[in-house]
Amino acid sequence: MRRLDIVNRAVRNLKQARIRTILTSLAISIGAFTICLSFALGNGARDYVTKIVRERGVSDVITVFPYSDSYNSPASYPPPSKIDENGHELEPTSTSHNADNSSSDVKFLTKEDGEKLKEIDGVENVEPTYSLQGRSFTGVDGAQYATRSYIAEDRSMPLVYGVNQDHVFQAGEIAVPENYIEPLGVKSNEELINKKITVTFESWLDKSEKAVNYSREFTIVGVVNKTGGWLGTGIVIISKADEKDICENALCQVASYSVKVKNGVDFNEVKNKIQSGNQYFAQSMQDHHQELFEAVNVGETGLVLFGLLIILASIFGIINTQYISVLERKRQIGMMKALGVRSKDVSKLFRYEACAIGFFGAMFGSVLAFILTLFSPQISNAIAPTRDGLSLFVFDFPKTLLLILSLMVVGILAGYFPARKASKLNPIDALRDI
Amino acid sequence: MIKVVDIVKTYSQKKNPVEALKNVTFDISTGQKVAIVGKSGSGKSTLMHIMSGLDVADSGEIWYDDKNILNLDKLQADKFRSLEMSFIFQNFYVDDTETCYNNVSLPLEIIKYDKKKQDKLVSDALDSVGLLGKRQQKASELSGGERQRLAIARAIVRKPKVLFADEPTGNLDTENGNKIITLLFRQCEKYNTTLIIVTHDIELATRCDKLIYIKDGQVEKITDGVNNA
Numbered sequence: 001m002r003r004l005d006i007v008n009r010a011v012r013n014l015k016q017a018r019i020r021t022i023l024t025s026l027a028i029s030i031g032a033f034t035i036c037l038s039f040a041l042g043n044g045a046r047d048y049v050t051k052i053v054r055e056r057g058v059s060d061v062i063t064v065f066p067y068s069d070s071y072n073s074p075a076s077y078p079p080p081s082k083i084d085e086n087g088h089e090l091e092p093t094s095t096s097h098n099a100d101n102s103s104s105d106v107k108f109l110t111k112e113d114g115e116k117l118k119e120i121d122g123v124e125n126v127e128p129t130y131s132l133q134g135r136s137f138t139g140v141d142g143a144q145y146a147t148r149s150y151i152a153e154d155r156s157m158p159l160v161y162g163v164n165q166d167h168v169f170q171a172g173e174i175a176v177p178e179n180y181i182e183p184l185g186v187k188s189n190e191e192l193i194n195k196k197i198t199v200t201f202e203s204w205l206d207k208s209e210k211a212v213n214y215s216r217e218f219t220i221v222g223v224v225n226k227t228g229g230w231l232g233t234g235i236v237i238i239s240k241a242d243e244k245d246i247c248e249n250a251l252c253q254v255a256s257y258s259v260k261v262k263n264g265v266d267f268n269e270v271k272n273k274i275q276s277g278n279q280y281f282a283q284s285m286q287d288h289h290q291e292l293f294e295a296v297n298v299g300e301t302g303l304v305l306f307g308l309l310i311i312l313a314s315i316f317g318i319i320n321t322q323y324i325s326v327l328e329r330k331r332q333i334g335m336m337k338a339l340g341v342r343s344k345d346v347s348k349l350f351r352y353e354a355c356a357i358g359f360f361g362a363m364f365g366s367v368l369a370f371i372l373t374l375f376s377p378q379i380s381n382a383i384a385p386t387r388d389g390l391s392l393f394v395f396d397f398p399k400t401l402l403l404i405l406s407l408m409v410v411g412i413l414a415g416y417f418p419a420r421k422a423s424k425l426n427p428i429d430a431l432r433d434i
Numbered sequence: 435m436i437k438v439v440d441i442v443k444t445y446s447q448k449k450n451p452v453e454a455l456k457n458v459t460f461d462i463s464t465g466q467k468v469a470i471v472g473k474s475g476s477g478k479s480t481l482m483h484i485m486s487g488l489d490v491a492d493s494g495e496i497w498y499d500d501k502n503i504l505n506l507d508k509l510q511a512d513k514f515r516s517l518e519m520s521f522i523f524q525n526f527y528v529d530d531t532e533t534c535y536n537n538v539s540l541p542l543e544i545i546k547y548d549k550k551k552q553d554k555l556v557s558d559a560l561d562s563v564g565l566l567g568k569r570q571q572k573a574s575e576l577s578g579g580e581r582q583r584l585a586i587a588r589a590i591v592r593k594p595k596v597l598f599a600d601e602p603t604g605n606l607d608t609e610n611g612n613k614i615i616t617l618l619f620r621q622c623e624k625y626n627t628t629l630i631i632v633t634h635d636i637e638l639a640t641r642c643d644k645l646i647y648i649k650d651g652q653v654e655k656i657t658d659g660v661n662n663a
């Protein structure tokens with residue numbers, strides 16, 4: 001018989017036993033639905049991770065920090081310190097902190113480190129990142145006033161007086177918050193302009209003997225809205241040139257270097273070179289990306305395995321259904337064989353039926369999953385209303401196609417034994433049974 | 435020309451072997467209508483199964499012209515059967531799950547008959563039994579008589595050389611039985627098909643050209659039917 005004729009007969013047989021076919025494929029479709037949805041969920045999660053990584057930073061850049069043991073060994077924290085009834089510490093934390101020296105042993109990167117990194121094979125360029133921390137400024141009365149947040153040139157800062165937001169700060173220029181008026185002994189924003197101010201910066205570890213203080217005089221060119229700072233204390237703006245000079249030359253502390261890798265050079269190789277010698281700790285967005293992807297993959301695989309378990313159970317459903325079908329259709333099989341249908345073709349008939357059951361189940365499950373993914377925006381919105389544009393499910397067409405094909409194969413395999421039984425039926429017995 | 439020579443068939447049961455056929459020998463000429471008659475358990479069905487290549491004999495020969503089908507392997511026997519033979523099963527069995535058309539097209543599908551010509555052959559066969567109007571109807575929706583005619587259409591659609599029928603009129607009343615047998619005879623005559631009917635209905639048997647009486651697995655006697663008398 002022609003394959004097409006056998007397929008047609010198989011499909012017609014299934015149609016005839018409609019309820020049984022639907023029930024058997026329903027079991028498979030639940031598995032297919034689970035697997036499809038896992039794929040969609042995995043895709044959605046991976047897209048989401050990629051999006052976040054893109055938002056947060058450049059992915060082809062290695063960020064280099066100074067090497068520290070604390071990256072490899074768990075950080076040791078000081079024990080809680082005692083306090084008196086007023087809430088003051090009886091023994092300052094710093095004492096106990098210093099007793100355990102390892103965790104305070106933070107090194108800085110310097111200009112020289114930048115030069116060294118630039119020498120490494122495969123490095124295209126090296127960009128320093130600074131983190132400047134103010135300590136105080138000198139008031140009109142000679143006293144020191146606390147100050148914290150310093151940034152270099154930021155267009156987003158609300159300048160309320162003096163230079164406008166497009167101003168490019170030159171070396172020696174500074175913009176200070178409105179609330180500096182009083183300490184500096186003036187009466188208005190207008191009077192702040194062109195006034196000199198002496199600012200003291202400090203390196204990060206003010207409690208360590210390595211801490212360095214450095215003072216410099218600036219000329220005020222602008223006034224910043226006093227609430228325009230992270231902690232409401234006001235932000236101070238200086239030029240990029242001053243930031244670089246102070247960090248590199250005076251304080252000798254570069255927070256990190258962003259190393260850009262040459263095109264076509266193996267990213268990880270460069271990363272390993274940087275880390276060899278335990279001088280630097282290198283990290284890239286790709287690492288985070290990879291880690292998050294792995295987490296997503298583990299979750300996805302778990303769900304897929306669950307789906308496979310359902311399918312495994314449904315296989316027995318197919319086998320059972322087909323066995324009963326063979327017994328019910330003894331006459332049909334006997335008649336066909338008597339008319340000259342070869343055993344091979346009888347076996348094919350039953351395997352195709354099982355295959356079609358697998359196909360229907362897979363189709364039904366994936367179509368259902370697809371329909372659900374159409375509501376992905378609504379579902380995502382209900383679960384995470386703040387994450388705009390997050391899509392919980394992204395339907396995976398290639399994988400679903402593969403799933404459908406695999407389930408057809410699974411159907412054929414499940415149909416193997418019933419098909420063999422059918423093909424081995426003796427037409428004489430089948431005809432006598434009538 | 436069909437020659438049955440010295441057929442022996444023993445069913446080897448554990449303790450007592452049953453000698454179903456013992457040295458059965460006879461000839462049938464092409465286009466003849468032959469009835470195999472005998473009591474229940476005499477070996478009629480066994481003989482028919484061996485003659486059609488569905489079963490094998492312990493010894494003996496079955497010649498179709500110059501071909502001994504007992505020398506064929508299973509595949510060759512299947513092929514020979516699908517090309518040259520046809521069957522009407524007990525109680526005119528048809529596949530209830532299929533339409534009239536698909537019941538009749540099965541023998542053509544088996545021999546991979548040209549699809550374009552298949553349609554015409556099926557329609558002709560259905561037409562000759564008066565079922566052309568019901569070609570797309572499910573066999574399960576047919577009346578008893580229509581099902582019998584459908585079975586005949588399926589049996590003659592590819593114009594077989596030999597047509598076997600095992601107890602076709604099993605539980606038909608005489609009047610309907612006669613009608614359907616007349617139709618069957620007419621179709622066989624049309625294509626010069628040799629018809630071999632197994633029956634214990636003597637009235638039906640006497641309408642054939644030749645009666646082969648089987649008793650305890652042996653040919654008891656061979657007589658001519660009323661037509662040849």
Ligand SMILES: Nc1ncnc2c1ncn2[C@@H]1O[C@H](COP(=O)(O)OP(=O)(O)OP(=O)(O)O)[C@@H](O)[C@H]1O
Nearest residue numbers: 445447452454472473474475476477478479480481
């Ligand atoms: N598969 C088998 N195994 C053992 N014995 C069998 C088998 N098939 C048939 N027989 C025996 O062979 C003998 C002939 O059987 P057969 O079916 O040919 O009889 P029959 O003439 O067709 O009878 P009926 O008119 O009842 O159909 C019987 O005695 C039967 O019991």
Ligand SMILES: [Mg+2]
Nearest residue numbers: 478479480600
């Ligand atoms: Mg019988």
